[in-house]
Amino acid sequence: EIVLTQSPGTLSLSPGERATLSCRASQSVNNNYLAWYQQKPGQAPRLLIYGASSRATGIPDRFSGSGSGTDFTLTINRLEPEDFVVYYCQHYGSSTVTFGGGTKVEIK
Amino acid sequence: EVQLVESGGVLVQPGGSLRLSCAASGFTFISYWMNWVRQAPGKGLEWVASINQDGSEKYYVDSVEGRFTISRDNAKNSLYLHMNSLRAEDTAVYYCAKDHVAAGMYFDYWGQGTLVTVSS
Numbered sequence: 001e002i003v004l005t006q007s008p009g010t011l012s013l014s015p016g017e018r019a020t021l022s023c024r025a026s027q028s029v030n031n032n033y034l035a036w037y038q039q040k041p042g043q044a045p046r047l048l049i050y051g052a053s054s055r056a057t058g059i060p061d062r063f064s065g066s067g068s069g070t071d072f073t074l075t076i077n078r079l080e081p082e083d084f085v086v087y088y089c090q091h092y093g094s095s096t097v098t099f100g101g102g103t104k105v106e107i108k
Numbered sequence: 109e110v111q112l113v114e115s116g117g118v119l120v121q122p123g124g125s126l127r128l129s130c131a132a133s134g135f136t137f138i139s140y141w142m143n144w145v146r147q148a149p150g151k152g153l154e155w156v157a158s159i160n161q162d163g164s165e166k167y168y169v170d171s172v173e174g175r176f177t178i179s180r181d182n183a184k185n186s187l188y189l190h191m192n193s194l195r196a197e198d199t200a201v202y203y204c205a206k207d208h209v210a211a212g213m214y215f216d217y218w219g220q221g222t223l224v225t226v227s228s
Contacts, residue, residue, distance in 0.1 A: 033212040037153075044203055044218035045145075045153065050210055057216075088153055092213035095167045097143075097155035 002027050002091050004100035012108040019076040021103045023089035028069050033092040036065055036074045039102075040085045048087075049074060079105070110134040110217045112204045117222030124194050124226070130187040130204030130219055137185040138162075141207035143215060144178060144189050146200035156202070157189065158213065172198075194226045 003026040013019055023034070032052035037045040047056040049065035052072055062077040076083055084107050089100040116128040128144070144156040157168045157178040166178050177190040187204055201223050205215035 031212065035212075035214045037215075039153075044221060045215070046218075047208065047214060047216045050208055050214040050216075051212065054210070056208075090153075090155075090214070095158075096169075097158070097213055099153040099155065102152045 006100035021074040023072040025070045035090045112219035114219045114222040119225045126191045128189040132185045138182045142187045143205045148200045
């Protein structure tokens with residue numbers, strides 16, 4: 001089973017800055033089966049990125065995903081006030097789904 | 109509009125049983141894998157189980173294998189999670205989630221969640 005490690009645990013930035021979130025897999029991710037989700041307090045998660053780099057429907061283009069193999073990145077350009085929440089990466093493989101531990105983006 | 113509405117979450121004693129339901133609408137239910145994902149209070153997300161379109165394939169996280177059963181009724185556009193031998197560590201908000209059309213397993217629509225509390 002692939003373990004996903006997200007870093008940093010908390011990222012302190014100001015509105016308008018760029019956020020770079022990391023997700024590292026314990027083994028190579030086949031077919032780039034890697035997704036990113038955003039979760040606001042008290043709400044269900046929202047799919048942002050799938051297939052490592054494809055934006056889900058309705059997701060603003062300030063969100064982008066990149067990476068392959070074991071290292072993946074979610075970049076959020078020009079942080080908006082509503083972006084200061086928690087983000088999770090997720091992997092699918094061998095009929096199993098795993099999530100990373102999450103990164104909280106907070107206002108500096 | 110896609111809607112997923114979970115129900116059935118309650119306070120239950122350790123060792124007890126429970127059935128969660130998820131009513132789906134706004135999409136062709138029979139065409140998609142469906143899933144349960146949970147989140148313990150103040151913690152991260154944990155995938156629980158997945159079921160394919162006709163219910164012939166089911167997969168579970170190791171910690172619930174043999175205790176939980178995922179099922180679906182395509183005639184009723186409904187997804188279920190049968191939970192037995194419940195433990196304190198099963199306490200969580202349980203989300204029903206629809207699979208994305210892309211290859212792989214991604215969750216593009218989620219319900220609002222239903223809270224299961226296991227405590228004496």
